[in-house]
Amino acid sequence: MTRTYLPMRRIASSRPVATAVWMFALVMPALGQKLDIEKESVIRSGRADGRHLSTRGFQQYLLRNAQPKLAFDPEFTSDEFAQWQSQVRAKLLELMNFPEPVAQPEPRRLWIRKREGYVLQKWELYPEPGSVVPFLVLVPNSATSANPAPAIMCIPGSSGTKENLAGEPPLGPAFKPDDRNHDGWLHAQRNQQAVQFARAGFVAVAVDHPGTGELSDLARYRGTTMDDRNTISRYLIDMGRSFIALSVFQKLQILDWLREQSHVDAQRVAVSGHSLGTEALLALAVLDPQIQGVVWNDYLAATRERARASTKPNHRGIRPGANWLGHSVPGLWQWFDYPDLVAAIAPRPLLVTEGGPSHSLNLVQKAYQIAGAADNVSIHYYPQYHDSANRRDGKPIPEGLSSTEWLDYANVHAAHHYFKGYLAIPWLTGQFQLPDPGEVYPPAPPEAVKTLLK
Secondary structure (H helix, E strand, O other), X not given: OOOOOXXXXXXXXXXXXXXXXXXXXXXOOOOOOOOOHHHHOOOOOOOOOXXXXXXXXXXXXXXXXXXXXXXXXXXXXXXXXXXXXHHHHHHHHHHHOOOOOOOOOOOEEEEEEEEOOEEEEEEEEOOOOOOOEEEEEEXXXXXXXXXXXXXXXXXXXXXXXXXXXXXXXXXXXHHOOOOOOOHHXXXXXXXXXXXXXXXXXXXXXXXXXXXXXXXXXXXXXXXXOEOOHHHHHHHHHHOOOOHHHHHHHHHHHHHHHHHOOOOEEEEEEEEEEEOOHHHHHHHHHHHOOOOOOEEEEOOOOOHHHHHHHOOOOOOOOOOOOOOOHHHOOOOHHHHOOHHHHHHOOOOOOEEEOOOOOHHHHHHHHHHHHHOOOHHHEEEOOOHHHOOHHHOOOOOOOOOOOOHHHHHHHOOOOHHHOOOOHHHHHHHHHHHOOOOOOOOOOOOOOHHHHHHHHO
């Protein structure tokens, strides 16, 4: 048999053309086909037997029909509810797949500096072999061994750092808040939750997310506070762990240390999370029954419902994508969703500052009623959705939505997504019986003042 060989230069010259054709195919619909976005918004089978040929369609079938095994039931009796809470805690602990505990050095204080009204301390935690986790502690001058104060752990939004939480200068120019990063930076002063709590009399702990701020690798060279956390998350998952579980494992140990401090009232310890911080906060609150107050500064919605509803393709035929892998706890949807886990916190005091789909929040309120603590949950919406007539969520939220349309149905105004200290500080000082903090700084913005007066 005779083979014909092309000259090497001929092969090399064909590569740019092949690459261009390949890239064109990625961004253009197939020739002769025109995408009808509205028709394709809802994923349908098109077969008489209802089965799906596309894998994405089969996945949508699962989202429509598979029910979490430990979903909250509004018909629970109080005894059934207590039993369900224990099951949820045990299953979530299993899903976290924490490493086996290994004796490690005690946390070490690196330095201490005076600030107006409080003392700022920097500490290091050694949560497991090979790992160092710095954190900041703001101790009010009023907190002493003779007069221990309540304490709170503050967890930032996605790109936030512990330094910004504490109102401190960034560790380097690349970490300076500006308009280049996540929306949270646009509200950098409002997101300084640790210093706001410290001024109100709380011992406040400020922490970083894994791969963020001081826990990042080469982020400072790219002008951002964050590493490629999708890659970090993927490798953690392949090792049987997850981004959220790593974060929670570290923060549980900081909370244990915090309760041992003589100037801290161990019976009055709370957690406060903004945006991404609510995900670690949620697992902390479920797994640690000693947490006696929860500030959920984000909207609350079922993540499965969001995935099911967000199917509207763009002009290129691409449906809304999933959040980055750091939001994933493998197996979580098999057992429960976020509203179920928030319901499992009852009867401990809970504040939700940015609303969400009303049916998700109603489920949480029902859990508090079953627990005999209806007054222990306080729910606020974005000012634009304060009036129920302006909310457009149904049950369930319909399929066929874009990412932006989902936020509208979920009663979210993303431009006003920041830590609501003007709600959180008075609420938690009241729960923990601290003196009235007076006007919180920064004060409520004009669009929120009207709702507070109603």
